[in-house]
Amino acid sequence: MCGRRWDCHSFSIIMKNEMIAMILAGGQGSRLGKLTRTIAKPAVPFGGKYRIIDFSLSNCSNSGIRTIGVVTQYQPLELNSHIGNGSSWGLDHKDGGVTILQPHSSLDGEKWFEGTAHAIYQNISYIDSHNPTYLLILSGDHIYKMDYEHMLHFHKRKKASATVAVIHVPLDEASRFGIMNTDNTDRIIDFEEKPKVPKSNLASMGIYIFTWEILRRYLMESHATGQNMDDFGKNVIPTFLANGENVFAYSFTGYWKDVGTIESLWEANMAFINPDHELNIRDKSWRIYSKNPVAPPHYMAAGAKVKESLVVDGCYISGEINHSIISQNVKIGANSVVKDSIIMANSVIGKNVTISHAIVGEHAVFADNAQVVGDQSIEVIGYNEIVGGLNDEEK
């Protein structure tokens, strides 16, 4: 993907406010169960030291986008404190920067965001204040690296009103996605949401570039006539197509993963351990940034055995770790075994503990001799959960 940066258009830089980004980070992600009970899905930790939204934010930063609105709604506290003023991603610019956009009440009543497009409609005044020519719509819950500048060049070259990023998915999985049918110029002629019999395998990634003037007109008109366009996939794109707007599919070929379920989150993390992973996290030319709390280096005690694993600053490891991800400031006691698992930050694991096929939330505590073994499905231990130890009666 990054190789493509140096195409014919490579040396132009996105001009100030030519394009601003809106990251939709309000989703609950209810299929992640315990992991999203108290935090929004984009704030869920990933890969030992990242949160899911770091990928979109870093892509923006690396693509030269300086103005970003992050639309939050569900459990925004942790997400807001993670993003702060955006300085972790180099986004604390003099002109632009990151703005958290939350639903608010006004004279028109309360304005909860009813859907992706509705959230944009509610924030028209924010977008107008930056007066962009193009608007980039992103979702805050995908793991991928993508150069949005390249996509903008495509949008301009095609003189499109809207460009939808698409990825080729296996045909037998295509019925889970919004599927785009295109002609031989990449123009979208038909869109089907989760079709039973898909005509193509081009799935929408939930990433759109709109010519702002046009999208704005549609949003205003639909609202004025009471036909609210709440969702980009369900309402906006079909309306654009019905009105003969130029809508194009921008084909993306790199790694892209929607970690919407416990299984897919676990699988994406496990694949991430591999140093030859397609995401190439060590590539210095397209870094993934995150908020990095300062912690001392991790310490491997005598007796520690760590194989095929990722370990982050601040850990104290005395036990055995096999094919797992150990996040910041985790303690793992002697003779404990962690296998095929993700241990999130600040968890404390005692001695003789066995953890296998599990996702352990932040600040979880495992008493000595505790056992958590996921067999058929992945075991999930929630944030701050305490596992094992004496219960009240035994005390």
Place this chain on the structure above:
Amino acid sequence: MKRNKICGILNLTESRLVAYPLTRHRPIASLPFCSRYRLIDFPLTNLTTAGVETIGVFTDDNLRSIYDHVRSGKEWGLDSIHGGLFFFAQPNSDGNKVGVNREGDIINYFNNIEFFEKSESEYTVIMGTQMLCNIDVKAILRHHIEQGAEITVVYRSVEAHDNNDHRASCLTIDEDGRVRGLKSCGMHEGTGKLFINMDIYILKTELLTKLIRNVVAENEHCNLNDVLHQAVINLPSNGFEYTGYLKNVTSVQAYYQANMDMLQDSNLMALLKGNQSINTKVKNEAPTFYSRSSDVQDSLVANGCMIHGEVAHSVIFRNVTIEKNAVVNSSVIMQGSSIGSGAELHYVILDKQVRIEPNTKLIGTKNKPIVIEKNSVISRISEGIPSIVTDTKDQGTDRENFNPLFS
């Protein structure tokens, strides 16, 4: 703490001869330490944790590595509208590159005396980086105000035979904490306790500017530390005892030992994980990857590494690659270095971005670790690098051996 009550001085005109060749291109303040820190992180964190918002950094002309690390001081919360970091570099008048200014650094303080006046601070605290410690500056100030002395000087009590620096100064302190005298530690004979002067001072800003003006008026070439040594003898001064971890980085060996000390949990707790956790420049590195063939014991490892080989009793900095079948033992491996397969390192300090070719052997000793300079490429046939060092037992002359002025 009330705003502007106290300002800080980082006195970084410390002799760079002591840790040669690690300090050939950097001041002591920029020495990388414990996988991800630099020595300057310690006083900067101590000052800012105590609420000091205005810090003057007085250095010789070797600012690049300090400036690159500290920048706006954001990591220490110094990029606010209040106070901040101020850099005062003193060009080396005699053109030598080893950080010894024969005119003394006092003139640099005199030329920038406006800094003290503008800070509007009542007190000034002065620290350096050679005395590696983690100290509560608020406690020193409290002690200073309670005791009502003109100057408070910080010391650490050590057994005479544990003292590694005969050039450091030692305090004589009476029972009620008053400083009665100050002499070179080398003059101390026999056993017993030594009160090592840590060259950390608190005094009224007004008194400090007066001392600086007086010395310059008499046209003396000296260093701020000499002026303060005189002052603690001549003026009513108090000692403040520091009891935490201290290493006086006076040699490569002491630097090596300080890193090795961090492998003991009690030292790591005292210096890095205690009440004041040390801040440093943040880098965005990936997590460290341990492969199936790795075997790492009793070691500190930073983010961003790829470990395929064997590591024991060592301190590994960021972005280090250790290939399969390589052995790293009792060594300090700085940022960005790579160690080829089959290589073997015992008691070695690799400076930044060193490449050790496959099957190279470097074997130093505990008291004389081999130092490989920044950006070197070392293979089995490299000339001029002793691949095996034998212990000479003659520790007293080590420093002179590294001293370019004497060799």
